[in-house]
Amino acid sequence: MIKPYLKDFKPYPPGKPIEELRRELGIEGKIVKLASNENPFGPSPKAKEAIIAAASELHRYPDAGAYNLRTALAQKFQVHYEEIVLGNGSNEVLELLVKALIDYEDEALMSEPSFLMYEKFVQASGGQITKIPLKNFRHDLANFTKKVSQKTKIIFLDNPHNPTGSIIYHHDFERFIKDLPENIVVVLDEAYREFNEDPEIANGLLLKDGKPPVVTLRTFSKAYGLAALRIGYGIMKKELAMVLNAIRQPFNVNLLAQVAAEAALKDEDYLAGILKTFSSERKKLFKALEELGFEPYPSQANFILVNTKKEARPLYEALLRKGVIVRSMEAYGFPTCLRISIGTPEENEFFLARLKEVLSGA
C-alpha cells in the first residue's frame, strides 16, 4: 500500500515549456521563456565541443567517481576531492542529504517560501517540515534559531533566495551558526551564487568543518547554462560526503554532463562575459519595472520578483497569450507577484514591449 504521507503529494510545478504554450494557445510567432531561471546564452562553446568529442564513448559507463571534474572543482574551491559530491542536478544532492540525515519524523527547517524541492524531499522521506516566514523578503535567521528542536536535523537556506533574490550576509550567518546545536547540518544552497555582486554574502565554504557543519550546494544549471544535462554538486565535510557518495547511484552523473561541466568550469572568460551582461540586464529590467509602477525586489540572482500590487494571474495569462512565459507565484504564496528570469537583451525587450501592450489594454 502507498505510504499514507504520500497520498496528497503534488508534483513540482515546473515553468511552462515553450512547445506546450505553442500547442495550447496555437501561438505561431516568437515565444520567450523567462520562467525557469535558465541561462538564455547557453553554455560555453567549449562545453559543446567536449560533448561532441565524448560522443564516441557513449557505449561505456562514465567514470563513477568523476575524477577529472571533482579534481577541477577541488582546485577551484581549494577543498579536497573527497569533499565533493556530484548529483544529477543539485536537486539530487539535496535528495541524498535528506536520505542520509532525515529519519522518519525527523525535522527540517526552511523558509516560507523557498525552493519547493526542499519540502518535497523531506515529505517523501516521512520527515517533518517547519517553515519560517520570510521577514521583509529575507530569511529570518533569528526565528530559525527559536524554532530549532530536538528533532531538527537539517536547515535549508537558499542563498540567494528563490524567489526573492535576497541574500544572507556573512556576519549574520556566522552569528546564526554559532547558536545552533552541533548535530544539525546547515545546507546553504547557492544555485544562483555566481550572479551575486554583493561581497558581504555568506560564505559556506569557510564553515564546512564547523560545528554545526555547513554544506554548500552549487549547480551547472544556471550561470553555466547546462540545465538540460542535470549536473550539480555539494561541498561538505569528508565524513558526510563519503556517506552521500556511498548511497548514490554509481553512475548518477552521465558522461556528457561530466565533460561539459569540466569544460564550462574552465572557461572562465565566457562565464565572466555572461555575468556582465546579466548584471546590466538586471539593472535595466529593475528600472523598467519600477517605471511601470510595479515594485521589483532587489535581486542578487538571475531573476526578479516583482509585486504587481494586485492579483497577478490575469497579467501572467495575458503575457502567455502574447508569447511570454514568466512564473506565477501562487505556489510560493505571493499571488500579487510574478518572477521574471533575466533573458538576453532582446528577450527582455520583447517582454517589456508585450508587458506595456498588456498594461495599455492593446
Ligand SMILES: Cc1ncc(COP(=O)(O)O)c(C=O)c1O
Ligand atoms: C534555489 C535552487 N536550488 C536548487 C535548484 C536546482 O537546480 P538543479 O537541480 O538544476 O541543479 C534550483 C533550480 O531552480 C533552485 O532554484
